[in-house]
Amino acid sequence: MALDYDGALDSKEFMATVWNAFLKLYGEYGASRTGLTLIDYDAEKRFAIIRTVHTAVEMARTALASISKIGNKPAAVHVLVVSGTLKALYKKIQG
Amino acid sequence: MKRNYADLHLCPNSKNFEQVSLMIKKASGLGYRLIAATSQLNYIGEIERLKESCRETGVDFASRLDLKPRTPNELKHNLRKLRRKFEIVAVICESKNVARQAAKDRRVDLLNFPSLDFRRRFFDAAEAELASKALASLEIDMKPLLTLEGPLRIRLLSNLRREVDIAQEFCIPIVISSGISNEYLMRKPVDLAALTSLFDLDMVSAVDAVSKNPIAIVKRNREKLSPQFVAPGIRVVRKGKDC
Numbered sequence: 001m002a003l004d005y006d007g008a009l010d011s012k013e014f015m016a017t018v019w020n021a022f023l024k025l026y027g028e029y030g031a032s033r034t035g036l037t038l039i040d041y042d043a044e045k046r047f048a049i050i051r052t053v054h055t056a057v058e059m060a061r062t063a064l065a066s067i068s069k070i071g072n073k074p075a076a077v078h079v080l081v082v083s084g085t086l087k088a089l090y091k092k093i094q095g
Numbered sequence: 096m097k098r099n100y101a102d103l104h105l106c107p108n109s110k111n112f113e114q115v116s117l118m119i120k121k122a123s124g125l126g127y128r129l130i131a132a133t134s135q136l137n138y139i140g141e142i143e144r145l146k147e148s149c150r151e152t153g154v155d156f157a158s159r160l161d162l163k164p165r166t167p168n169e170l171k172h173n174l175r176k177l178r179r180k181f182e183i184v185a186v187i188c189e190s191k192n193v194a195r196q197a198a199k200d201r202r203v204d205l206l207n208f209p210s211l212d213f214r215r216r217f218f219d220a221a222e223a224e225l226a227s228k229a230l231a232s233l234e235i236d237m238k239p240l241l242t243l244e245g246p247l248r249i250r251l252l253s254n255l256r257r258e259v260d261i262a263q264e265f266c267i268p269i270v271i272s273s274g275i276s277n278e279y280l281m282r283k284p285v286d287l288a289a290l291t292s293l294f295d296l297d298m299v300s301a302v303d304a305v306s307k308n309p310i311a312i313v314k315r316n317r318e319k320l321s322p323q324f325v326a327p328g329i330r331v332v333r334k335g336k337d338c
Contacts, residue, residue, distance in 0.1 A: 004279060024244065025293065058289055058298070065286035068241045074279035078125070079286060 001064065003046040004076040011041040014048060017070050018077075021063040034059060039086065049089065057082060098302070100284035101129035101309035103159060103183060103205070104236060104272030109141050116148050118278050123152040125283045129310060131159040131183050157313045159183040161207075167196035174202045182316045185234060191217045198225035204312050205234040205270060208258070211243075211251055218258045223265035230315075232308060233262045236274030237287055255294035269296070270312070271304040 003009070015038050022031040034056040040049040052060045064077045083089035102122060107115040115132075122130050132145060142158045149156035160181040164170040170186065170193055178184060185205035188194035194217035197203045206226060208216045218233060226233070235258075239251055262269050271287050273280065282290070288301035296304070318324055323331045 058292055061286060061289035062292055065282050065290050066241060068280060074277065076279050076282065078283055 001048045001050065002078045002080055003048060004078065005046065005070055005073065007073055009043060009070060011038060011043070011048075013070065014038075014041060017067055017075075018050065018064065021067045022059075025063050025066060026059060030059065036060070049086075054084070098306045099128040099310060100126055100306050101131075101313070102127050102273050102284070102287075102305070103129075103131040103157070103270060103309045103312070104185070104207075104234065104274045105130055105132040106274060106276040107132055108276060112144070114278070115145065118281065119145070119148050119154060120152050121278050121281050123154045125281060127154060127284065129155040129157060129313060131157040131313075133159055133161045157182040159185060161185050161187055163187040163189065164193055165190070167192050170196050170200070174200065178202045179320065182313055182320065188217055189215070194218070194222055195225060198222050198231055199229050200231075201229045203229070203231045204316065206231050207234045207236065209236070211239070211247060211254075213250065213254055216254050216258070218261060220261055220265070223261045223267055226267050227265040232268040232270045232312060233258065234270045234272055235259075235291075235304075236272055237282070237290055238274040238280060240290055240293065241275075241280050241282075252294050259291075259294055259296050263300070268308040268311070269300065269304045270309050271301065272309075 003014070018036065019031065022034060022036065035051070035053040037051045038048065039051050042048070061079055064079060067075060067077045069075055081089055081092045083092055105118060105122070107118050109115065119130065130149065146156045158181045160177055160183070162170060162173050162184065164173060164186070174184065183204050184202060185207050186193065186197035186203050187207050187209055188197055189210065194206065197206055206218065208218050210216055235255060240248065243251060259269065271291060273282065273287065275281060284305040287305055288298065291301040291304065292298070325331060
């Protein structure tokens with residue numbers, strides 16, 4: 001995912017924003033079914049990899065697209081690549 | 096075959112041309128191949144400027160007019176005056192009479208219902224029946240979904256769910272647009288399509304709503320506006336004495 005945001009943001013704040021988006025749209029029950037985990041986060045390149053169960057990919061896409069603010073600043077999260085394995089994901093990113 | 100994506104409703108501040116070019120560049124980067132922006136009154140110069148900027152970034156630009164009439168007669172008058180100057184005409188329906196007139200008028204391309212109040216959203220079965228006999232599509236702006244929170248967003252989602260159901264029942268094409276004026280609210284077409292799952296639009300229809308449906312509107316209107324067009328199904332192929 002690419003992060004579009006002016007300012008510094010650590011991985012904890014980023015994941016809190018993602019969880020918050022899930023909670024707002026799908027509630028605690030829905031969020032509990034996503035298996036959301038942060039795999040990689042690069043604050044400088046504004047790039048992150050998160051894992052979710054395959055049945056929740058569309059939910060994740062929707063929740064990430066719904067992020068329009070982090071704190072009081074405007075922000076956007078764009079999904080770049082979706083893949084079944086990390087190996088294939090890194091291959092896709094590099095290719 | 097690779098799909099082409101379109102966003103027919105960008106609302107940049109035309110006085111801030113830097114922002115406009117930034118939005119066009121971003122649209123290109125996000126994968127849009129066709130965009131349309133709401134025009135202000137000084138439209139001719141503005142449209143040319145936008146077209147030029149789009150050409151540089153490899154994005155196709157369609158001119159769009161948003162009409163916000165108070166009465167059906169005002170709508171008819173504006174359509175008569177302006178229809179042939181724009182590739183897309185959208186009507187912002189803020190009263191029932193205007194909504195009904197817009198739905199049955201074949202010069203209207205997009206019906207837009209911006210109100211958050213359930214009683215002021217006039218896309219019901221009667222409206223859909225009129226629109227199904229004409230050419231109008233239902234336009235859904237995603238900006239409120241991104242900016243609203245809590246009860247307002249819940250109410251909006253419930254309204255959109257009902258309207259999408261009606262539109263599909265009457266085979267009215269749905270167009271998903273962004274309706275944004277800020278580049279931070281721009282989303283990839285697939286992400287916009289994913290957001291529609293919140294009001295139960297299936298993924299195939301959602302992807303069509305950001306690609307096939309808007310592109311079909313622009314294609315149809317460009318054909319109509321071309322000098323070769325005579326009437327639906329009739330166009331000038333060749334001119335000369337031997338014809």
